[in-house]
Amino acid sequence: MTAPLTEEHDAVVTVTTVAREQIRPITSVVVDGEVHRLGQQRDFRRHPVLSAFLPDSGRPSFAWVRLRDGEELAVHRHPTPSMILVCRGTVRLTGETERSLAEGDVVCVPAGRLHGFRTDPGQEFHGLSVQFEGMGLYEDEFAPRAVFGAAGPAVTGAPRNGRTAPEPLAGLEALNDALAERHIRNDLFDLLRGGRLGRDPRMRDRFVRALHVWSCHFQRMLLARQAVCADPVLRQEYEEHLREEFGHDRLLRDRYGISGEVDDPVLEAACTWFVAQMYQLDEAQKIVTVHMVVETSGHLFGAAAADAFGRDAADDDFFTLHATADDEHREIGRHRLATLPSSEFPRLLAACRRAWDQIDLVHNRIAAWTVEGP
Incomplete structure (x- = not known):
């Protein structure tokens, strides 16, 4: 701890x-x-x-x-x-x-x-x-x-699988980093840093109950993506990701004794957006949404929540698990993005911005429900 x-x-x-x-x-x-x-x-x-x-x-x-x-x-x-x-x-x-x-x-x-x-x-x-x-x-x-670049041309993208990432991908990753920096200043991170969850058991209970809503929708998002993926290479990667994430909603529920559902239509709608995107976006946009945005958010959130709750050395601690595992999950699918022509990236930049706006909405609603209650 x-x-x-x-x-x-x-x-x-x-x-x-x-x-x-x-x-x-x-x-x-x-x-x-x-x-x-x-x-x-x-x-x-x-x-x-x-x-x-x-x-x-x-x-x-x-x-x-x-x-x-x-x-x-x-x-x-x-x-x-x-x-x-x-x-x-x-x-x-x-x-x-x-x-x-x-x-x-x-x-x-x-x-x-x-x-x-x-x-x-x-x-x-x-x-x-x-x-x-x-x-x-x-x-x-x-x-x-x-x-x-003092010894030659500057490298603008991280080489992956032995190849330098194209400049448009580097620009997308730079945007993602900037929006992640904005993300850690949202209401939920402010709440985690403030220490109130450690002092107020009722607020702590509301927090894990609201978080469980998002955790359930995250599971549904991965299941929906797996169900409609037609690409054999990505389907195999997605399957491994799903296997590693499967049951984390139950882990959160059982570990913190969550009982009863949170009845918040705004939170439900904000979370459902991510599930719906798995039926509407192409695979490149899904990679941006799930791995560049959601998994980056999960990694940052897991570390902050583990600090607020007291880091648990147990392998099945929900927050510590996400602080570590999500760091690896952020890289899934990047090899596919590196093969895309530059003409594809304007819409991927737009997808990145939309997904960060939506995950901020989810976080801010969890924070509001935690503070205000039903």
């Missing part, structure tokens, strides 16, 4: 743990108007407990990094020395020095030196990036301390 900060959020008052998935990730930055993919980067100072614990004097910075399945962090340089520890997997160091790295290897990068990292298709790399002066390289994702 993660121990809370003091009320002023200025000190850690007991031995405290922070799970990797609790640190808010970013997957891209914009430098000189171009989107650069990072794989996944979790700067420790984006978590309030870690930020309060790390000293400002000398100001070291730490970030979890991850690349997988042929992803690449393009060659770049930054104004501060950096140390990268390979914690798991393998990765190829690129730039001025070309070398294969394995678990336990340490890379020391002097300030201003060109370097990058690339995984092979099907491989994965988890590492720790450490700087010993100034801000972290991507601590402020809107003002990254990195210059890309």
Whole structure:
């Protein structure tokens, strides 16, 4: 369980743990108007407990990094020395020095030196990036301390399955990241951060009952998509996803003793929208709706709710499960999007915006029902 900060959020008052998935990730930055993919980067100072614990004097910075399945962090340089520890997997160091790295290897990068990292298709790399002066390289994702492309053209999309993602897909992913950033400021996240659910058992009961409505509709959404999918490759991926998610509504109901239905026509309508989309959208739009939007929302929500409820080490904890599993589910179907021509992306951008607006509506209605009740 993660121990809370003091009320002023200025000190850690007991031995405290922070799970990797609790640190808010970013997957891209914009430098000189171009989107650069990072794989996944979790700067420790984006978590309030870690930020309060790390000293400002000398100001070291730490970030979890991850690349997988042929992803690449393009060659770049930054104004501060950096140390990268390979914690798991393998990765190829690129730039001025070309070398294969394995678990336990340490890379020391002097300030201003060109370097990058690339995984092979099907491989994965988890590492720790450490700087010993100034801000972290991507601590402020809107003002990254990195210059890309000094050794050739900048990579604008994350390579997947050994191929660089087209620029339109990078733009779609950048929009998704921006709307996810907006999403964590909605009413439900404010409620989770405020601590009221931990202090008020009646409000806590209303919250899980309202959440159960969305959980049931999520199951129906996946079942509907599976029922109408005609593509054999996607159908197999969807089946595996459905198998991993199946029964989570019952898990939530049984774990928190939910009894009785929430009678809220607005919440019901907002949730039903996602089920209806599985009969109306094409497969690319469904991938955007389910995996770029809903699963990203689920990952962010799971981490925030696990903090609010007290992170449970049990394998069947509903919130901890979604904080971890949904991180992987976000990648399903991206290989299909990478094959689409640029003419397809305007409607995918529109689908992305609509789905984020709708999941915000679902979250805000759950928050309202939690606070106001029937």
